[in-house]
Amino acid sequence: MTTTMSKANSAADERYRRxxxxxxxxxxxxxxxxxxLYLCLPIFVMILFGFNNTKGRYNISFQGxxxxxxxxxxxxxxxxxxxxxSITIAIIVTIVSVAIGGALGLALGRYRFRGKxxxxxxxxxxxxxxxxxxxxxLLSLFLTLxxxxxxxxxxxxxxxxxxxFVAVTVQARVAGLDSSLKEAALDLGATPMVAFRKVxxxxxxxxxxxxxxxxxxxxxxxxxTTSFNAGQTVTFPLWVYGASRLGIPAQVNVMGTLIFVFxxxxxxxxxxxxxxxxx
Numbered sequence: 296m297t298t299t300m301s302k303a304n305s306a307a308d309e310r311y312r313r314x315x316x317x318x319x320x321x322x323x324x325x326x327x328x329x330x331x332l333y334l335c336l337p338i339f340v341m342i343l344f345g346f347n348n349t350k351g352r353y354n355i356s357f358q359g360x361x362x363x364x365x366x367x368x369x370x371x372x373x374x375x376x377x378x379x380x381s382i383t384i385a386i387i388v389t390i391v392s393v394a395i396g397g398a399l400g401l402a403l404g405r406y407r408f409r410g411k412x413x414x415x416x417x418x419x420x421x422x423x424x425x426x427x428x429x430x431x432x433l434l435s436l437f438l439t440l441x442x443x444x445x446x447x448x449x450x451x452x453x454x455x456x457x458x459x460f461v462a463v464t465v466q467a468r469v470a471g472l473d474s475s476l477k478e479a480a481l482d483l484g485a486t487p488m489v490a491f492r493k494v495x496x497x498x499x500x501x502x503x504x505x506x507x508x509x510x511x512x513x514x515x516x517x518x519x520t521t522s523f524n525a526g527q528t529v530t531f532p533l534w535v536y537g538a539s540r541l542g543i544p545a546q547v548n549v550m551g552t553l554i555f556v557f558x559x560x561x562x563x564x565x566x567x568x569x570x571x572x573x574x
Contacts, residue, residue: 338555341548341551341552341555342548342552342555343357344357344545344548345364345365345545345548345549345551345552346360346361346362346364347359347360347361347364347545347548348360348361348363349545364545364546364548364549365549367546368546368549368550370546371544371546373529373534374531374534374538374544374546374547374550376529377529377530377531377533377534378531378550380446380528380529380530380531381514381515381530381531381532382515384446384449384450384453384514384515384530385453385510385511385514385515386511387450388450388453388454388457388510388511388514389457389507389510389511389514391454392454392457392458392460392461392506392507392510393461393503393506393507393510395454395458395461396457396458396459396460396461396462396464396465396506396510397461397462397465397499397503397506399418399458399461399462399465400461400462400463400464400465400466400467400468400469400502400506401465401466401469401495401499403415403418403462403466403469404465404466404467404468404469404470405469405472405474418459418462418463419459419463421455421456421458421459422459422460422463426456426517426519426520427519429452429455429456429520430452430519430520430521430522430523430524431523433448433451433452433455433520433523433524434523434524437524443526444524444525444526444527444528445525445526445527445528446528448524448525448526449521449524449525449528449530451524452520452521452523452524453513453514453517453520453521456513456517456520457509457510457513457514460506460509460510460513461503461506461507461509461510462506464502464503464505464506464509465499465502465503465506467502468498468499468501468502468503468505469499469502472495472498472499476494476498477490477491477494477495480493480494501565504565504568505565508558508561508562508565511558511561512558515531515554516531516532517530517532518532518533518536521533522536531550535547
């Protein structure tokens with residue numbers, strides 16, 4: 296009986312000591328979830344209308360659930376070709392941008408050299424430059440050099456505006472590393488290349504992966520710069536823009552959903568791999 300009474304008294308004391316949360320405590324969480332919902336709402340609509348059993352070209356009202364657009368995903372030849380162009384361009388741009396931008400970010404984050412300040416300014420100026428200015432500048436350059444616009448000019452344009460994003464991401468990662476680890480590897484007999492491969496590269500890999508994902512996303516959905524330098528080559532955003540005048544088919548929503556899921560899977564894999572390395 297005494298034990299029961301003591302437990303009841305301790306529980307009452309705990310409730311008494313626990314401060315009551317005022318209604319203002321919930322303002323920030325509610326606001327955060329509202330912003331997230333606002334940002335994700337277009338994605339939810341896109342996913343939903345990928346299952347829309349539309350009867351015409353205008354996919355603007357939900358008319359029923361169907362999976363036929365997933366089965367007929369590649370039934371529109373022009374759309375398929377545009378998607379292939381966007382994916383191949385994004386893959387090539389990601390590889391080249393990571394190779395160049397990663398080395399640039401490593402140099403800016405770890406080493407001191409003459410001209411580092413102006414170079415950093417150029418990198419950040421490239422990020423801050425509006426796409427309209429970048430697209431028209433590249434168009435003038437290609438016309439001056441008599442370079443025919445098409446697949447290659449799109450590649451060059453995308454690589455140019457993706458490199459700074461990779462460089463800044465890797466630079467931020469390198470700035471937080473402990474340089475004594477590389478020095479310890481060198482003291483233990485490792486060559487500079489082995490020290491980079493065994494010590495530096497694994498530590499900056501999260502930054503490289505983040506830059507790669509950012510480059511892929513920027514390239515595959517770019518419209519402004521691509522429209523100035525595409526010529527006769529049609530990418531996925533350009534095809535969607537042209538089709539919007541007549542009505543966007545449901546396959547566009549399906550392809551957008553698959554691209555979103557693919558990017559989400561890569562991001563999740565990057566986060567999980569980073570946590571495993573820390574563990």
